[in-house]
Amino acid sequence: MAKLERKAYMQFASFDGTSWEVLGVDNDDLSKELNPDTETSKNVLGETTFKHNGYEPEVSVDPYYADSDSVLYEDLSAIALEEKFDDTSIKGFYVDGILTTSSNGVVTGTGKKREAYIVPQSIGGDTAGLGIPFNVNPIGPMTNVTISYTIATRAVTITVTT
Numbered sequence: 312m313a314k315l316e317r318k319a320y321m322q323f324a325s326f327d328g329t330s331w332e333v334l335g336v337d338n339d340d341l342s343k344e345l346n347p348d349t350e351t352s353k354n355v356l357g358e359t360t361f362k363h364n365g366y367e368p369e370v371s372v373d374p375y376y377a378d379s380d381s382v383l384y385e386d387l388s389a390i391a392l393e394e395k396f397d398d399t400s401i402k403g404f405y406v407d408g409i410l411t412t413s414s415n416g417v418v419t420g421t422g423k424k425r426e427a428y429i430v431p432q433s434i435g436g437d438t439a440g441l442g443i444p445f446n447v448n449p450i451g452p453m454t455n456v457t458i459s460y461t462i463a464t465r466a467v468t469i470t471v472t473t
Contacts, residue, residue: 319409319420321460322370323467324429324447326403330382331467333460334447337374343407343449344369370405373432373444383429387443391434403429405449406469408458416462423453424469 322334322341335341348364377384390400408422428448436442459468 315409315411319411321408321410321418321420321422321458322447323406323458323469324383324403324427325406326383326386326429328404331406331469332382333465333467334370334372336465337376338372341370341372344371368449370447370449371432371444372447374436374439374442375444376436376440377443384443387429387431387445388434391431391443396430401428401430403427405429405447406456406458408456410458410460417459418462419457419459421472422456422458424456424471425449425453426451 322343323331324334325331346367346369348367350362350364351359352362353359375387377388386400386403389395395401403426404424405427406422406424408420410418410420412419427450429445430448431443431445434441434443436444455472457470457472459470460466
């Protein structure tokens with residue numbers, strides 16, 4: 312079995328659940344940090360116990376440079392400029408998956424979709440461009456999806472599977 316290239320793991324975000332953007336265009340490192348909540352302890356008998364309370368996943372997209380063609384741009388800039396923090400403004404969707412099948416410039420695969428908070432961390436930055444780095448905090452139950460991504464146009468199709 313061949314080792315997968317990093318580009319096989321793809322992440323997408325959307326505020327409306329229909330217009331998707333691939334994450335990582337400006338990044339040379341992009342990971343979903345799982346942030347496991349674990350605890351190890353020893354009792355008086357010398358036995359070790361391990362407790363796993365779940366995950367608090369987070370994706371930090373930094374840098375992210377404002378691009379008026381981006382489906383995330385309008386919402387991210389409005390949230391940052393107006394310092395919005397209500398659920399209606401910052402809640403969207405997140406999909407991640409492994410895409411390993413490629414044909415005619417289109418890669419496909421399967422993944423998981425869930426709601427997520429998409430929260431800008433700052434606005435401004437250096438002379439490389441207008442930065443609006445943001446964090447994605449996936450929440451709630453996952454739904455199985457198929458993902459189709461066209462490399463040349465960055466068009467994304469997410470379809471819920473049953």
